[in-house]
Amino acid sequence: MGTGLIVGSLLFLVAAGLTLIFGVLGVVNFAHGSFYMLGAYLALTAYRLTGNFAVAVMAAGIGVGLFGFLFERFLMRRVYKADVLMQLLVCYALVLIMDDIVKIVWGAEFLSMGMPETFHAPPFFIAGGVVPVFYVYLIAAAMLIALALWGILTFSRIGKIIRAAAQNPTMTSALGINTSLIYASVFAFGGVLAGLAGGLAAPVRSMSPGMGFSILIESFIVTVIGGMGSVSGALVGALLIGLIRSFGTIGFPLFVEGLMFLAMVLILILRPNGLLGKESRA
Amino acid sequence: MKSQSTLRHDIGWALAALLVLSLLPLLTQSRVTLDFVIRLAAFGIFASSLNILVGYGGMVSFGHAMFFGSGAYVFGLLMQKTQVSIPVAMLGAIAFSGLLGLLIGAICVRLKEIYFSFLTLAFQMLIHSVILTWTSLTGGDQGLMGGIPRPPFLGINLSDHTTLYWFSCTLGVLCLLVMRVILQSPFGATLRMVRDSSERAVFLGIDVWRIKLYAFILSSCMASIGGVLMALFVSGAFPDFGYWTMSGDAIFMIMMGGLHVFIGPVVGAALLLLFNDIITRTTEYHGLALGLVVLLFALGFKRGITDFSLELLQKINRKGGKT
Numbered sequence: 001m002g003t004g005l006i007v008g009s010l011l012f013l014v015a016a017g018l019t020l021i022f023g024v025l026g027v028v029n030f031a032h033g034s035f036y037m038l039g040a041y042l043a044l045t046a047y048r049l050t051g052n053f054a055v056a057v058m059a060a061g062i063g064v065g066l067f068g069f070l071f072e073r074f075l076m077r078r079v080y081k082a083d084v085l086m087q088l089l090v091c092y093a094l095v096l097i098m099d100d101i102v103k104i105v106w107g108a109e110f111l112s113m114g115m116p117e118t119f120h121a122p123p124f125f126i127a128g129g130v131v132p133v134f135y136v137y138l139i140a141a142a143m144l145i146a147l148a149l150w151g152i153l154t155f156s157r158i159g160k161i162i163r164a165a166a167q168n169p170t171m172t173s174a175l176g177i178n179t180s181l182i183y184a185s186v187f188a189f190g191g192v193l194a195g196l197a198g199g200l201a202a203p204v205r206s207m208s209p210g211m212g213f214s215i216l217i218e219s220f221i222v223t224v225i226g227g228m229g230s231v232s233g234a235l236v237g238a239l240l241i242g243l244i245r246s247f248g249t250i251g252f253p254l255f256v257e258g259l260m261f262l263a264m265v266l267i268l269i270l271r272p273n274g275l276l277g278k279e280s281r282a
Numbered sequence: 283m284k285s286q287s288t289l290r291h292d293i294g295w296a297l298a299a300l301l302v303l304s305l306l307p308l309l310t311q312s313r314v315t316l317d318f319v320i321r322l323a324a325f326g327i328f329a330s331s332l333n334i335l336v337g338y339g340g341m342v343s344f345g346h347a348m349f350f351g352s353g354a355y356v357f358g359l360l361m362q363k364t365q366v367s368i369p370v371a372m373l374g375a376i377a378f379s380g381l382l383g384l385l386i387g388a389i390c391v392r393l394k395e396i397y398f399s400f401l402t403l404a405f406q407m408l409i410h411s412v413i414l415t416w417t418s419l420t421g422g423d424q425g426l427m428g429g430i431p432r433p434p435f436l437g438i439n440l441s442d443h444t445t446l447y448w449f450s451c452t453l454g455v456l457c458l459l460v461m462r463v464i465l466q467s468p469f470g471a472t473l474r475m476v477r478d479s480s481e482r483a484v485f486l487g488i489d490v491w492r493i494k495l496y497a498f499i500l501s502s503c504m505a506s507i508g509g510v511l512m513a514l515f516v517s518g519a520f521p522d523f524g525y526w527t528m529s530g531d532a533i534f535m536i537m538m539g540g541l542h543v544f545i546g547p548v549v550g551a552a553l554l555l556l557f558n559d560i561i562t563r564t565t566e567y568h569g570l571a572l573g574l575v576v577l578l579f580a581l582g583f584k585r586g587i588t589d590f591s592l593e594l595l596q597k598i599n600r601k602g603g604k605t
Contacts, residue, residue, distance in 0.1 A: 075577070079581070083541075084342065084396075085336070085533065085536075085537050086580050089533075089534070089576055089580040090581070092534075092576065093572075093577040094573065095573075096573035096576070097569060097570050097577075104570075217526075220403075221404070224397070224400045255411060258408055258411030258412065261408040261411065264400070264401075265389075265401065265404050265405060265408065268393065268400070268401045269401075272392070272393050272394075273397070
C-alpha cells in the first residue's frame with residue numbers, strides 16, 4: 001500500500017506535466033522521461049555538493065525547468081507546424097542524446113543517492129503497517145505540489161492564461177497575450193514537475209541512463225487513463241496505476257506490466273477519451 | 283486502361299529491381315553486403331507495411347512491431363515444434379498475424395488520432411509482456427533458442443546463404459509489389475479518401491471502420507512476413523522483435539524515407555540500417571550520434587528524404603517551365 005502511494009505520487013508529478021503540455025500545446029512530449037531522469041541526476045549531484053536533500057530537490061526542479069524551456073525554444077517550436085510524427089522524432093532524438101549525455105557525465109553504471117540523514121528516523125506505524133518516514137515525506141511533498149499546481153492553475157493570472165491558451169490559442173494571442181512565451185513556460189512548468197519528481201525519487205530509486213523510459217511509459221498510461229490534458233485525471237490515473245503496481249506485485253509478479261497495459265486497453269475501449277478526458281481535440 | 287498501364291509499370295520496376303539484386307552476388311562475395319540486403323528486405327517490408335497505416339491511412343500506429351514479433355514467433359514455433367515445411371509455416375504465421383490484426387484492429391481503428399496510437403502501443407506492450415511471461419512456450423527473455431530448422435522445400439535450401447539471399451530479395455520485391463498494387467487499386471484510393479476526409483467518405487456511403495480495418499489487417503499480415511524473414515535470417519525470435527523500440531525504428535524509417543512516396547520507407551530502412559551499422563562501428567555513443575542524425579533530418583528536411591527530393595524536383599520543374 002505504501003509503495004503504491006509513493007509510486008502513484010511520483011507518477012502523478014510526471015504525468016501532470018505531460019498532460020499539461022499536451023493540453024496546452026497539443027504536443028505529446030516523448031522526452032518527458034528524460035526530464036525526470038535529468039532531475040534525478042541533478043538532485044544526486046546537488047545532494048553530493050550540499051548535503052541538503054531539500055536543496056537537491058529544488059535544484060532538480062529548477063534545472064529541469066530551465067532545460068524544458070530551452071528545449072521548447074530551440075527545438076520543439078520549430079516543428080509545431082510539421083507533422084506530429086516530426087515532433088515525435090525530435091523528442092526521440094532528445095531521448096537518445098540525453099541518455100548518452102548522462103552516460104558521459106555520470107557514467108553508465110547504476111547510481112544511488114542513499115537515504116539522506118534527515119530520514120534516518122524510526123518508521124511510522126499506520127494501521128498496523130510499517131511506513132518509513134521518507135515515504136510520508138514524499139507523499140506529503142507530492143500532495144503539496146499537487147495542491148500548489150491546482151492553486152496556480154485555478155487562481156493565478158498565469159494559470160488563467162494557460163487555461164485560456166489551451167482552449168483557444170488564436171483568441172488568446174489576439175487578446176494581446178504572448179502565446180509563444182506561454183508555450184515555452186508550459187514546457188518549463190512540465191520540466192519543473194518532472195525534475196521535482198526525479199529529485200524526490202532519487203533516494204528510493206537507483207539511477208541509470210535509460211531510467212526515463214519506464215516512467216515515460218507509465219506516465220503515458222496514466223495520462224491516457226485519466227484523459228489527455230486533464231490534470232485531475234492524471235491524479236486519478238496515477239493512484240490507480242500505483243495501486244495496480246503494488247497489488248499486482250503480490251498477485252502476479254511477472255505480469256505487472258501486462259496488468260497496467262490491460263487496464264489501459266480496457267479503459268480506452270470503454271471510455272475512448274479516458275476517465276476524465278474531454279472530447280478529443282480536432 | 284490507365285490502371286493497367288501503371289500495373290505494367292510497377293511490374294517492370296519490380297523485375298528491374300530483382301535483376302539488379304540478383305546480379306549483386308556475382309559482383310561481390312562480401313557477406314556483409316548480402317546480409318545487409320537480407321535485413322533490408324525484412325525491414326523494407328516491415329516499414330512499408332506500417333506506411334499503409336501511417337502514410338495512406340493516416341493512422342499512426344505505435345505498436346506495429348507486435349505483428350513483426352508475432353510473425354517471427356509463430357513461424358519459429360511452427361518450424362521447431364511441428365514438421366511442416368517453410369512455406370506452410372510462413373502461411374501459418376501470416377494467418378495468425380492477420381487474425382491478431384483483425385481482433386486488435388477491430389478495437390483500435392475506432393479510436394481517433396493519438397488515442398489510436400496509444401491503444402496500439404498498449405496492445406503491443408501487452409503482447410510483449412505475454413511473450414516475456416509465457417516462458418514455457420516462448421523462452422521468455424531468452425527468446426526462441428536452439429535455432430530454427432530450415433529444411434529444403436521444392437529444391438530450395440535456405441540453409442545456403444546465397445539461396446537465402448535470393449529468397450529474401452524475391453519475397454521482399456513480391457511483397458512490395460503486392461502492397462503497391464493494392465494501394466493503387468480502388469481500395470487504396472478509398473483508404474486515402476478516408477485519411478483526407480472521413481466525413482466525406484461517410485457521405486459517399488463508405489463504411490470507414492471497415493476500410494480502416496482492412497488496411498490494418500493487410501498491414502499486419504505484411505509486417506508478419508517481415509518478421510518471418512528476420513526469424514529465418516537470425517535463426518531465432520526474440521522479445522525485442524515485439525518491443526516498442528522496433529515500432530520506433532519502423533516509424534523512424536518511414537519518417538526518414540518519406541511518407542508520400544511508395545518506396546520511401548524502403549529508402550528509410552536502408553538509411554537507418556546503414557547509419558546503425560556505421561555508428562555502431564565507429565563510436566560507443568550510439569544514441570548521441572543517431573540522435574543528432576535524427577535531429578538533422580527532423581529540423582533540416584522536416585520531411586522524409588524522398589518527399590524532400592520529390593518536392594525539390596517539382597520546384598525545379600516549375601522553375602524550368604516558367605523561364
